[in-house]
Each structure stands twice: as C-alpha cells, then as structure tokens.
Amino acid sequence: MATNDLKSLGLDMKLAIPGAISGAVRDEISYDLSVQDALARDYANISALARMLQPRIEEKLGQTVNMESIITSLKRLRGSYTPASEDIRTVIAESVVNVRTHVSKISVEKTRKALEAVSGMLASHHQDFIQVSESLNAITLIFDQKLHKKLRAKLADYVLLEEGDDYAAITVQSPPLIMKTPGCIINFYNEISRAHVNIEDTVSCFTDTIVVVKMKEVAKAFTALTELITEERKRLEERE
Secondary structure, three states, X not given: OOHHHXXXXXXXXXXXXXXXXXXXXXXXXXXXHHHHHHHHOOOOOHHHHHHHHXXXXXXXXXXXXXXXXXXXXXXXXXXXXXXXOHHHHHHHHOOXXXXXXXXXXXXXXXXXXXXXXXXXXXXXXXXXXXXXXXXXXXXXXXXXXXXXXXXXXXXXXXXXXXXXXXXXXXXXXXXXXXHHOOOHHHHXXXXXXXXXXXXXXXXXXXXXXXXXXXXXXXXXXXXXXXXXXXXXXHHHHHHO
C-alpha cells in the first residue's frame, strides 16, 4: 500500500528511507555470528530472517519499514560476511560444559584496601570456588554460596554495590586453541542470549569461560550451550 493510500485511511505513517534500513539491518546482525554464517553459506531463509528483523528495525528507526527493503538489504549484505572459521568450530566442538549451582555474587567499590582484602580472601580460600573480576570502579566476586556470610563479613567495611545468592555458574572449558582464535566466546554468549537468558556476570580465565546466570534460568542456558557443542561435534564427525 502506498503512503498516499495510508493517508487516505487516516494513517499518517512515514516510510523509512532505504539507506537507513540497510544501516539498521547491518547493526542488527553485526553481533550475531550465526546469522552472518548463514548468510555467508547461503542457507539462510532470507524472507524468514526479514520477518524476524522487521519489528526490531521499525523500533530502531521509529518508522514503518517495507519488508522488501529488508530483504534487499539482507541480499546486499550477504557477500559482506565469511563463514565461521574451522578453528572456531573446532574450539566449540572440543569444549565441555560444567554447571555449579548455588553460587553467590558480591560487588564492592574498588579501593586499594578493598583490593588488599580480596587478595587475602583468595589466599585463605585458594581451594574453594572463587572468581574475581575487576573494572575501573568495582570488584566482583563469584563464589560458593556456603562462603557468603564469611566473605560478606570480611567486606563489611567497604561500599557494597550489589549482592545476591540465587545464581549458578556455567563453565565452558575449551582447548588451548581458544586463546589464539577470535570469535569463539561470542558464539557461547549468542546461544545463551537466543535462549532469552540474561548473563548476570562473566569472566574468562585461561581456557575457561565462566558465565553467571540466575538459578531459574540455568537449565535453558546449559541446554543452549550443549546443543551448540553437539551440533559442531556432528559436523566434525561428518568431515572425517
């Protein structure tokens, strides 16, 4: 239906210009390696992908978007991507997922004394599960729920930013190849996001990728990751 026809029906809706649509489509799929891979290998259902993207593009632009314009943009972008490397697929296939339930999280304001206190806790609890991440302004500890009261007491003198004890930690153990292969970790994050699970915290340590989620969502996140790994293992077996 043309814009004039819409106006005749009392609907003053603006149609987004093609250049803006192309940019919005590129932004939407720029973070999703699986979609990029599907476009690069030419197995993506362009029409279905366009239908999925349409409401997000319209929300982003604040305007009505023609479906054909999205399809055209996807076809033009198809040649911009290359398939995920074999190294990425190998890393995923050789990864193993473990889950630790009943995990707590505490974040405190980063100060010199707080850093010293956390260092002391790591030394005295070196056999326990404790993961520490540090930003410009905060220190976050992920640890076994059984340690919550003890560690909270040791951090009582510092500014508390966040605290919770209803979490689970998912650890993806990958082969050493992950350390020199870009694009692996984003695949793990994408699978969790597509399962509509929020990542509460994450840290990378050597070849391990640790993702913290709410206890009620751990099953969905675990299933998403194991299905990804299983799929890549099947592909490896088919090539052998």
